[in-house]
Amino acid sequence: MIAVGLGGESAVAHATVDAQGRLRTADLALDGLNARAGGRVGEVVAVPQLATAARLARRLGVIVSRGVVVADEDGDLHLWVRAQPEGEDVRLAVSGWREAPAWQPAPDAAATLAAGGDWHWETDASLRLTFVSLEAAAQAGLDAFALLGQPLTALFALDDGDDGALPILDALARRRPFDAQAARVRASGRKVLLSAEVRHDAAGAFAGLSGGAEMVATVEPVEPEALPESFTGGLDKALRRPLARIVANADSINAQTDGPIAPGYADYAADIASAGRHLLGLVDDLADLQAVERPGFRLAPEPIDLVDVARRAAGLLSVRAAAAQVTVERPPVEAVVPALGDFRRALQIAVNLVGNAIRYSPEGGSIGLSVTGDSDWARLVVTDRGKGIAPADQARIFGKFERIDPSEVGGNGLGLYIARRLARAMSGDLTVESTPGEGARFTLTLPAGPAPRR
Missing domain, CATH: 3.30.450.20 (PAS domain)
Structure with missing residues (x-):
């Protein structure tokens, strides 16, 4: 490996990374290491550990120093990386250069x-x-x-x-x-x-x-004799794991973490990841569908804070909202609206509503997320400024496999059906108000409850 050419652990190699993560200049040792990872000067840094250190230093605006282990040919290189912001660039100083056999688990x-x-x-x-x-x-x-x-x-x-x-x-x-x-x-x-x-x-x-x-599986257990061929009897897990790996690998290819690739292939990988996520969502929905349609399906109520549910849902979808250039207006952090319900299922409903609002909001739009309560009921309201829903379709959207426009990308017609069944299993409801061209307003209503324990 290149460490021998550096003259020992005390040698320091330097490189410069620009604002787009491209390697501008590099000493011979770093140039060689980057080349063996599939990169070259003028392209995005191909060694993930070096790229990450440069990205963190630029994002935080401070010097980042850390030890890293880089796979190089048949072994590992133990390096010490120092990334220092310099204007729009980041200067890397890499020392250590200690060779070691590649780590393998027992x-x-x-x-x-x-x-x-x-x-x-x-x-x-x-x-x-x-x-x-x-x-x-x-x-x-x-x-x-x-x-x-x-x-x-x-x-x-x-x-x-x-x-x-x-x-x-x-x-x-x-x-x-x-x-x-x-x-x-x-x-x-x-x-x-x-x-x-x-x-x-x-x-x-x-x-x-x-x-x-x-x-860990979260769907409620099903008696084997009741549903011997049930979807949750193992098929969902058998599908979920390979699909998740397909998504992860496609994301890695799209992010070019192992080195630059042709733009067309990166786009193909993004399409594969998107399709994989859609199938994963369908697997989850089908598992939930079986649970909510079981006779007598109920959820044990517990004290929850509906404001906390709303803020968590917004946080989980913050990356998707930013990518769609949509702002989510969250309720104040100090607010508390007690309710009775199942926290995980209430969060699932809120995520579904906020996700739909992001999908149908115009670029640059905003989504209102508010929570109110009185002595009887607690209400979580999600308001978007999208194209709205016609009166004739407002009941239909809560039906199983119902979609207003099947040609639209995303969705499988189960989300709102499951969400309403979950709301009613918590002795609440899910309703919609909408005027075509003026957006939609979805309201999750749950029984009021005592303040949850923190």
Whole structure:
């Protein structure tokens, strides 16, 4: 590898990255490393770790220094990267250049991660994230690059086991692998099980964790004899995992994380990712459809804050709203409107309503998100300024597989049907008011309740 040509760990190689992430200049060592990753001067930096450091330094406007490990030919390079903003450019100074054999998990750990991981993540010795799969960040409604350098707990909230213990703590104390660590994705509350293998540096010291996160099924259990051929009997999981991997890989290709590709291929990858997300949404909707149509389906009420539900829904869809150039007007953070309902299902309804409002809002438009309450009812209202819904269609849109305009991109005609069934299973309702050409106003109504515990 190139480290030999640098004359040891003390050598420093320099490069300059412009505002578009392109490599402007590079010393011989960095030019060679970037070239082996598929890049060249004048193109986007092809080494993801260097590109990430430059992006963070530019975004934060401060010097970013960190140790990284870069795959290079048959081994790894342990480097220290210093990224310093200089006007519109970022200057990189890379030192260390220590060669090491490529890290490989133990055979049993590799099998565990391959079998049980829907997402992949890695940390350094301080348990700060050094890698998060694009799929994990997208499903959590977060920016994968923004998570880098953050504590593992910025992505996952760890839960105690049945015995009150945290498997990850015992694993860290004993420097050994762990699995079945219960956790929740912090942004969405989605339950996952974490497993990880311990990483060691060349000297044998603890260097971090390389782990996976397996999503825990959230659909209510179904008696096998009642629905022996049910969709949720395993087909949904069998479909979800390969679809999620297709989406993650297509996103990686589109983002050109492994090096520049022809623009046409990047566009194809974006189309594949979009189609994969649509199919994933359909899988989720079909699983929910079976649940809500079960005879006697009800949801156990609990005290929730409908303002918190509304703000979380807006946060989860902030990236989509920004991409559509639509502003979501959130309720004040200090407001509280108590209600009785199932938090996860109320959030699912709110996400559906806000997502529809983003889809139908004009570019540069805004979406109103307000929450009010009285002694009897709590109401979450989502208002858009789109094309509106004709009176004859306002009842039809809550039907199963009903779409006003089947030629429109996105949607499968199940979202509002499921949302209303969920609202009514919480002793509430979901209604719409609209005037064609003036937008639509959807109202989720739930019974008023006591203030939820914080």
